[in-house]
Amino acid sequence: MAAGVATWLPFARAAAVGWLPLAKKTMPKPPVDKSSKSDEILYVNVSGVRFQTWKNTLDRYPETLLGSSEKEFFYNEETQEFFFDRDPEMFRHILNFYRTGKLHYPRNECIQAFDEELAFYGIVPEIIGDCCMEEYRDRKKENQERLAEDTEANEAMDAPLPPHSTSRERLWRAFENPHTSTMALVFYYVTGFFIAVSVIANVVETVPCRPPKGSVKDLPCGEKYQLAFFCMDTACVLIFTFEYLMRLFAAPSRCKFMRSVMSVIDVVAIMPYYIGLVMPENEDVSGAFVTLRVFRVFRIFKFSRHSQGLRILGYTLKSCASELGFLLFSLTMAIIIFATVMFYAEKGTKGSTFTSIPASFWYTIVTMTTLGYGDMVPNTIAGKIFGSICSLSGVLVIALPVPVIVSNFSRIYHQNQRADKMRAQQKVRMARIRMAKKGTVNAFLQYKEDRDRHSDNTTLCVKNRSAFEHQHNHLLHCLEKTTNHEFTNEINYSELCMTESVGYRTSRSTSLSSQQGAQNNSTGCCPRRARRRAAMRLANSTVSVSRGSIQELDTLHIKSTSIPPQTRSSLNAQMCDLKLNCGEPDFSAAIISIPTPPANSPDESLPPSPAPVPGILRNTRATAYTHDNVKISSL
Amino acid sequence: MGIQGMELFAIGVVIILFMAVLKQFGILEPMSSFEDNSDSDLELSTVRHQPEGLDQLQAQTKFTRKELQSLYRGFKNECPSGLVDEETFKTIYSQFFPQGDATTYAHFLFNAFDIDRNGSIRFEDFVIGLSVLLRGSVTEKLNWAFNLYDINKDGYITKEEMLAIMKSIYDMMGRYTYPCVRDEAPSEHVEKFFQKMDKNRDGVVTIEEFIETCQKDENIMNSMQLFENVI
Numbered sequence: 001m002a003a004g005v006a007t008w009l010p011f012a013r014a015a016a017v018g019w020l021p022l023a024k025k026t027m028p029k030p031p032v033d034k035s036s037k038s039d040e041i042l043y044v045n046v047s048g049v050r051f052q053t054w055k056n057t058l059d060r061y062p063e064t065l066l067g068s069s070e071k072e073f074f075y076n077e078e079t080q081e082f083f084f085d086r087d088p089e090m091f092r093h094i095l096n097f098y099r100t101g102k103l104h105y106p107r108n109e110c111i112q113a114f115d116e117e118l119a120f121y122g123i124v125p126e127i128i129g130d131c132c133m134e135e136y137r138d139r140k141k142e143n144q145e146r147l148a149e150d151t152e153a154n155e156a157m158d159a160p161l162p163p164h165s166t167s168r169e170r171l172w173r174a175f176e177n178p179h180t181s182t183m184a185l186v187f188y189y190v191t192g193f194f195i196a197v198s199v200i201a202n203v204v205e206t207v208p209c210r211p212p213k214g215s216v217k218d219l220p221c222g223e224k225y226q227l228a229f230f231c232m233d234t235a236c237v238l239i240f241t242f243e244y245l246m247r248l249f250a251a252p253s254r255c256k257f258m259r260s261v262m263s264v265i266d267v268v269a270i271m272p273y274y275i276g277l278v279m280p281e282n283e284d285v286s287g288a289f290v291t292l293r294v295f296r297v298f299r300i301f302k303f304s305r306h307s308q309g310l311r312i313l314g315y316t317l318k319s320c321a322s323e324l325g326f327l328l329f330s331l332t333m334a335i336i337i338f339a340t341v342m343f344y345a346e347k348g349t350k351g352s353t354f355t356s357i358p359a360s361f362w363y364t365i366v367t368m369t370t371l372g373y374g375d376m377v378p379n380t381i382a383g384k385i386f387g388s389i390c391s392l393s394g395v396l397v398i399a400l401p402v403p404v405i406v407s408n409f410s411r412i413y414h415q416n417q418r419a420d421k422m423r424a425q426q427k428v429r430m431a432r433i434r435m436a437k438k439g440t441v442n443a444f445l446q447y448k449e450d451r452d453r454h455s456d457n458t459t460l461c462v463k464n465r466s467a468f469e470h471q472h473n474h475l476l477h478c479l480e481k482t483t484n485h486e487f488t489n490e491i492n493y494s495e496l497c498m499t500e501s502v503g504y505r506t507s508r509s510t511s512l513s514s515q516q517g518a519q520n521n522s523t524g525c526c527p528r529r530a531r532r533r534a535a536m537r538l539a540n541s542t543v544s545v546s547r548g549s550i551q552e553l554d555t556l557h558i559k560s561t562s563i564p565p566q567t568r569s570s571l572n573a574q575m576c577d578l579k580l581n582c583g584e585p586d587f588s589a590a591i592i593s594i595p596t597p598p599a600n601s602p603d604e605s606l607p608p609s610p611a612p613v614p615g616i617l618r619n620t621r622a623t624a625y626t627h628d629n630v631k632i633s634s635l
Numbered sequence: 636m637g638i639q640g641m642e643l644f645a646i647g648v649v650i651i652l653f654m655a656v657l658k659q660f661g662i663l664e665p666m667s668s669f670e671d672n673s674d675s676d677l678e679l680s681t682v683r684h685q686p687e688g689l690d691q692l693q694a695q696t697k698f699t700r701k702e703l704q705s706l707y708r709g710f711k712n713e714c715p716s717g718l719v720d721e722e723t724f725k726t727i728y729s730q731f732f733p734q735g736d737a738t739t740y741a742h743f744l745f746n747a748f749d750i751d752r753n754g755s756i757r758f759e760d761f762v763i764g765l766s767v768l769l770r771g772s773v774t775e776k777l778n779w780a781f782n783l784y785d786i787n788k789d790g791y792i793t794k795e796e797m798l799a800i801m802k803s804i805y806d807m808m809g810r811y812t813y814p815c816v817r818d819e820a821p822s823e824h825v826e827k828f829f830q831k832m833d834k835n836r837d838g839v840v841t842i843e844e845f846i847e848t849c850q851k852d853e854n855i856m857n858s859m860q861l862f863e864n865v866i
Contacts, residue, residue, distance in 0.1 A: 007709035012728060013865045014768040017780060021845070023858065024824070027861055039701070056709070382645035
């Protein structure tokens with residue numbers, strides 16, 4: 001029930017006195033109103049901005065936070081007010097909802113921020129008033145599309161290979177993402193080349209060549225060099241067949257693959273050849289055989305695997321299907337009307353070309369699309385009048401749906417471009433996050449060394465660590481004690497493991513993903529240590545190592561941990577004796593500073609004196625190593 | 636028909652199009668100019684009502700100052716213009732009885748509240764009515780109920796009036812009741828009521844008969860106290 005109705009309830013109850021004289025049975029007792037306090041003004045302090053409202057106003061919606069007893073949790077006895085540590089601008093809209101009964105969506109606010117506020121205050125977004133509902137829905141849909149694209153792109157594109165992928169899975173990945181391995185890239189270009197060759201051959205074989213000796217008529221090249229063209233065609237078809245069979249073998253779901261558009265195009269492209277092979281040289285069927293050759297031109301559609309623009313075009317046309325359908329329908333209507341009119345207008349003329357209504361269709365189409373071939377021309381005055389009306393209306397009817405299609409195309413194209421930009425940004429972001437995580441690990445290892453070295457608990461740098469850091473380090477320490485294993489960082493791990501994991505990491509790889517994958521892959525020799533590493537990762541970042549996880553960034557925002565010494569040193573000159581990062585842990589500054597290529601800083605950050613403690617060495621090597629990684633990623 | 640017909644038709648089409656173009660330029664006045672009702676789109680939104688002062692209302696009703704303030708705030712929030720018309724009233728009242736149809740009874744109720752019969756309830760009417768219902772004496776309440784039943788306000792409740800009231804009350808119940816509401820139920824109820832109330836068997840119930848009968852009925856007298864704590 002609406003809020004206002006609650007105001008009228010006492011009135012409706014009072015009006016029930018009118019039933020009393022007619023009542024057949026006795027009335028039930030009314031409920032006891034416990035809170036019989038009269039209306040009072042409540043004070044709500046939202047981040048310093050004080051709002052005041054009647055208690056009744058808030059009680060209108062008892063299922064929300066402010067209308068129920070949940071707000072008691074936020075009551076501050078000293079100041080006698082309810083304190084909320086949220087955005088006061090947004091709160092204004094929330095409070096207006098209570099006052100007027102209608103929730104409005106402020107157009108200049110971010111849709112996610114608004115949703116979060118609504119969720120906090122326990123208000124369902126469906127009550128947004130009609131005036132703002134459309135805007136809200138549009139923005140929300142747009143936002144969801146954007147986020148869905150990001151996750152999809154992340155998963156699809158450079159997702160690291162699972163460690164134990166079969167050859168079949170690897171093959172499929174090579175087909176879908178050609179730039180993951182050189183072999184795939186080579187195959188991709190080879191098929192592209194052969195598609196082009198095949199299409200050009202189809203075209204050229206119809207061009208008239210000089211006739212052979214003894215004949216006068218011009219022959220098409222296809223017949224003159226029949227053997228050559230046949231060999232070329234065979235080669236192309238062999239390549240296409242091989243590709244198709246490979247894809248069929250590698251596809252994770254064969255049925256789905258066979259139903260997909262690209263595979264249908266593939267089949268249509270190669271079938272004519274095989275049909276031509278098996279068909280005998282019969283006069284009757286050679287006509288049909290010629291028709292089949294037409295289908296060879298569909299090979300050009302195979303280019304859509306190679307070109308994203310073509311795919312976008314196809315997707316646009318598909319999404320504009322309704323507009324195109326409308327265009328077609330209205331054109332058909334107009335054609336029939338005008339053809340009929342023209343036919344009857346020109347009926348009497350001698351030698352008129354408008355022999356029947358279907359014959360007039362051709363005239364109407366040519367006129368409406370303003371082609372005007374001139375093979376059919378009206379001669380009577382009426383015919384000319386209607387012909388001119390026909391051409392004018394044709395322009396209008398065709399022009400109407402075109403802007404819709406264009407705007408759709410533009411939207412999809414921009415979405416695609418944005419997706420590409422996002423992917424590039426994502427790589428940089430991931431690099432930053434990884435560096436920050438390493439910093440956390442290093443900080444903890446430093447803490448452990450401090451503890452071990454200065455067991456009397458009076459280090460110079462302890463006071464510079466925040467309470468948060470202390471508690472976090474203590475927590476990790478507790479975990480170590482629980483599992484009776486210790487945290488190390490990657491370099492130590494690889495040293496101790498002495499496996500090919502080092503080889504993986506220092507090898508040149510074109511993308512961080514393979515490096516990431518390699519780290520995950522190094523389960524070879526030390527499964528126990530691998531689990532420990534997994535535990536360490538888990539402890540350091542409360543989320544999995546999967547990329548594109550927004551939670552990672554959130555978690556890091558909460559932690560005000562120290563960052564790798566190399567970047568800190570570039571920001572503040574003071575350094576500890578032990579060359580540790582003892583500056584103010586200012587994480588937000590770190591995020592801003594990291595994009596400036598950290599490659600500049602390693603030289604100055606490497607501590608000039610070789611520290612005796614192996615931990616330091618480990619750290620510096622780790623930092624140097626980190627830089628290598630980052631360098632590769634930013635390329 | 637032949638060619639002559641088609642030519643005439645073509646010329647006719649051209650003339651129509653020409654007129655359409657002239658209309659666009661406003662040279663040819665549209666034929667439907669007398670239906671120009673754009674002015675009526677301007678709603679006369681200047682209908683507004685301010686209630687009498689707080690002191691007067693306090694004198695006229697039995698509510699305290701704070702109660703009146705609280706009541707007015709709620710009233711003004713729902714009806715910023717200060718007036719409730721019948722349609723709004725019906726909508727509001729129907730929301731409390733989702734299963735049935737409360738519009739007929741709401742109509743009678745509206746008439747009972749609208750003392751000066753001007754088609755809208757002002758805050759004064761609202762508050763005076765509530766005062767009677769919640770803080771009035773038993774006689775006042777019975778008077779109010781009689782006024783409600785007496786549809787044409789002539790001082791007598793006839794069987795037809797009572798039947799109309801009864802039907803509207805049963806309408807509010809809706810279809811899904813247990814036991815099912817039979818079609819004769821309102822008439823039977825009216826019969827019972829008249830047997831009880833109509834002492835001199837003249838077919839109408841006057842205010843004195845009504846009050847006298849109700850005061851003798853224990854149930855009615857006890858239930859009159861029920862709704863006093865609504866506000």
